[in-house]
Amino acid sequence: MKLQKKGFVLAAGLLFALNVQAKQAFCVFDVAGKAGDAYALMKDYALEAKKWGADLDVKVYNDERVATEDFKAKRCDGVAISGLRGRQFNSFTGSIDAPGALPSLSSAIKFLQFLSRPQFAKEMIRNDYEVVGLIPIGAAYIFVNDRSINTVAKAAGKKIAVLDFDQSQKEMVQKMGAQPVTTDILSAGPKFNNGQVDIIAAPAVAFKPLELYRGLGTKGAIYRFPLAQITGNLIIHKDRFPEGYGQKSRLYVASQLPRATQIIGKLEKDIPAKYWLNVPKEDHLGYIKLMREARIDLMKSGRFDKRVLGLMKKIRCSEDPQSFECPLNDE
Template sequence: MNARTLIATLFGLLFLSSAVVSHAADDLESRRNAKLEATVMNPNLPLEKRIRALKKLQADEMVNGRILRTFCVWDPLGKTGPISSTVEDQKLRSLHYGMDLTVITYQDESELIEALRSGEKCDAALIRGIAAMEFNRFAGTIESVGGLQTRQQVQLLMQVIANPRMAPRLQDENYTVLGLATMGESYRFSSDGKNRSLASFSGKAIATESLDPGMAALAQGIGARSVSGDMMGNVQSYADREVAGMMSPIIAYLVMGSGQISGDVAIMETPVAQSTIQLIGRTDKFPHGLAQILREDFLFKFENYARRVDNELALVPSSFWAKDTPQDIAKLEAESLKARLKLRDEGFYDPAMLRLQRKIRCKFEPSRSECANPQE
């Protein structure tokens, strides 16, 4: 072997050795990260151990030992509103997870959604569940009409969602669901307290949200005429008696304030749907482990958030609440099912979430006919 060949052989061996060492280092780093992520995603381990693993995974993201993130919040009542106040409280708790939050409050939900899309201001956005449909159909379907009927059912659903095995349904390459909380229920509002029955709305206008075709389908199912608009516009139309009623989250009452509505209105106490607030984050800002811990934290704080909702509901005068007849309740349930099936077949509602909701309804009421003869 001549000198030139020997040198070439030595360089080849050196390159091969370097590549082997590099590959081994990459493989070691990959195994280390996989082990850390498995630790973070395991809810059976002590939280402190999971957080330590999370901080190691996110070490490159940290500034002065903290992960800096911006949460944008929708609250129609501004920075002093109940939703914004809750997130301000969350800032302190998030420090425990190594996060340093900046909170920006928006009163215009559409403006907030655009800010989340652009990614220029908001790493995550706290928005209504029906608005979250754009970012995650599975989670958005939680607000399907008649899908869940009580707060206890919502809480059980949250326990299911917080399971790490559900993570693939809650994220894609762009967005991830970081948690959700109850925001009360959506109800049928009547502009005239004397007109409470479903039959009294036949042929009359009911304001429904353009974001929520389920409400429109239900209104049409009971013989009413759906007038579509955004929540704030619907509230004004209702307060001005331009419509016979509206279907809306109970937060609409808080937006109106007691001074804008007369004392002869009625809020029918049978929920049309459950209302939620959901935290949607950009996936590149919230990897699997961090997203999982945040979802579990929302579950842990469920009762705390629910008490805040109850405090707000206490502002609704008892005289405004009205009962539906058993016949109207049965009619609402039947028409809600028709609306869910229609919107499922049209690709709006997520079939997997509808099935999960049916199983939860049957968990609480095994005698329901749908438990033996499911259509969802």
């Protein structure tokens, strides 16, 4: 009888363990903390995730590096970070943020929805990591502390902030004849604001949290010419989530992307008009060629995936079939 009773207790305990799932810690980088849009969107995402068999505990970080390191150490089961930092986990999705690859927010949304289809599911998995969502963050614009810096030639010798984990940015700045100053997302703002750097590239979402208006002062400007379309990645440790979670998540996130248009549009409109300057149309082609050369160089060095660059080129050429690059086959 004692053995039977002991066996019953063990069996009951096993059934309880199988039916009660521990929460998955999902760590979210949001420069604005709990007041930010990324955190708010992830709270909504957590409600949907229950339908896919996951119970998420959303934790917000205002330091992307710490969130990423906690994810690597498996203190986070999932993480929401920029595509630039997410490149270390998946070079396929990490190639989306290539300079000039997606000329508009609408083209970025179209491409992210395209990649969320089941046919790309295998590309979302690298070892233990799976990208379960691709989110647009907005265009990276050039912020200068002096609006007289209005050409690449005038940027020569100037100090430009580059992310410390992205060697490709440093190489691009050096090719321009400018001086790269390594930084991270949090310290880029203070360095620009106190004059340690003359130029930074940032999306509108960073304007208020990093107080970039301080660095712009009375002489600075934001050039309304997208350097790149910045994305966010939702990445998980695949073995800590239910089977099939990844594709369900990607499709849900893709369905929510039109919301991003409204959020990003409002963020850009909220920046005072006095800061915005347009790049003269006659200069557009020169910048487009410069970014194209940078993409190709980075592709040849293995930093960008040629397949992804080729797919994004198809989007650009569908929007502008007369572009000089469309007949070319080097991307």
